[in-house]
Amino acid sequence: MAPKKIVVFGITGVQGGSVACYLLEDGKDKFDVWGVSRSKTSAKAKELEKAGVTIVEADLDDPSTYEAALKGADNVWVNANFWLYYDGTNPDEAAAHEVQQNKDVIDAAIRQGVPHITFSAVRDFGDKFPVPHADSKVTIVKYLEKLGHDHALVYAPWFWTNVLLFPRRKEGDKWVVSWPVPDNARIPGFDPEQVGAYARLVFRDPEAWSGKKIFCASDIVSPVEQAAALSEVLGVDIVPHGLTREGFDSPEFQAQLPHELVLNYKAILSIENPKPEQARSLYPEAYYFKDWVANTPERAKAFTK
Numbered sequence: 001m002a003p004k005k006i007v008v009f010g011i012t013g014v015q016g017g018s019v020a021c022y023l024l025e026d027g028k029d030k031f032d033v034w035g036v037s038r039s040k041t042s043a044k045a046k047e048l049e050k051a052g053v054t055i056v057e058a059d060l061d062d063p064s065t066y067e068a069a070l071k072g073a074d075n076v077w078v079n080a081n082f083w084l085y086y087d088g089t090n091p092d093e094a095a096a097h098e099v100q101q102n103k104d105v106i107d108a109a110i111r112q113g114v115p116h117i118t119f120s121a122v123r124d125f126g127d128k129f130p131v132p133h134a135d136s137k138v139t140i141v142k143y144l145e146k147l148g149h150d151h152a153l154v155y156a157p158w159f160w161t162n163v164l165l166f167p168r169r170k171e172g173d174k175w176v177v178s179w180p181v182p183d184n185a186r187i188p189g190f191d192p193e194q195v196g197a198y199a200r201l202v203f204r205d206p207e208a209w210s211g212k213k214i215f216c217a218s219d220i221v222s223p224v225e226q227a228a229a230l231s232e233v234l235g236v237d238i239v240p241h242g243l244t245r246e247g248f249d250s251p252e253f254q255a256q257l258p259h260e261l262v263l264n265y266k267a268i269l270s271i272e273n274p275k276p277e278q279a280r281s282l283y284p285e286a287y288y289f290k291d292w293v294a295n296t297p298e299r300a301k302a303f304t305k
Helices: 012-024 042-052 091-111 132-147 160-165 192-204 225-234 243-250 258-272 277-282 290-295 297-302
Strands: 004-010 031-037 056-059 075-078 117-121 151-155 166-170 174-179 187-190 213-215 219-221 235-240
Touching: 004 012, 012 031, 012 042, 012 192, 031 042, 042 056, 075 091, 075 192, 091 117, 117 132, 117 192, 132 258, 151 192, 160 243, 160 297, 166 192, 166 258, 187 192, 192 213, 192 277, 213 277, 219 243, 225 290, 225 297, 243 258, 290 297
Parallel strands: 004 031, 004 075, 031 056, 075 117, 117 151, 151 213, 174 235
Antiparallel strands: 166 174, 187 219
């Protein structure tokens, strides 16, 4: 049997790169991996090409640059990037851009006869909690449902890599980290570099996953719990900066964050969290937060510099 041709959009990003790596793990006799990237000459594109990925240089604003690559594909990973177009002040514009690019990819895939589409989705927080980068993906889910085309949805939660970007300061022998949520807020998350494990399940058996959802949250941990795990693994004292819910809700604190992130965290704090049981049952090797720290030693160590 010929290998399945899978076209991965955003191949050089965290999610796309993860999808490619997990598919390559299965072997070239199982999957023929193609990747769409803005540049064939980037270091990541060259690395993936060397590993066996066929890289297609294309512009997501121009479907004619990538449509030919979809011919003969068995499945496609769709994940346009809101954050690439968001400058902190233009959420509606960035969302509209993302929606159009995703629709263009989906339409091109259908024109080329791709039988199944796999979309990287984000939770629907509902009308009470408008979050542009989530609502844009909800729009695409509704678009897929209206089209009636076979598809599966892979829901990526909060990225643990965000922790590495939070402001921190040294106070004596300890590090004080400014998590943007209250110390006791338990946030569903995962290692984004494991998203490919869930996508691979769909690519292996798309019929079984048609019309279904995969939630990738593999652990639910608060800043206090994250700090404890970081401290234990790294051997240093790391603590959150003592944010309460009242402090989070204050205009003074929220003014320090991009508005899009304020909306996102307010929504996460206000609705029921997805349970990690599905993610862990589908991929038993999925990391708990502490595992992620222990298995990304270079990143973790850089956290304290």
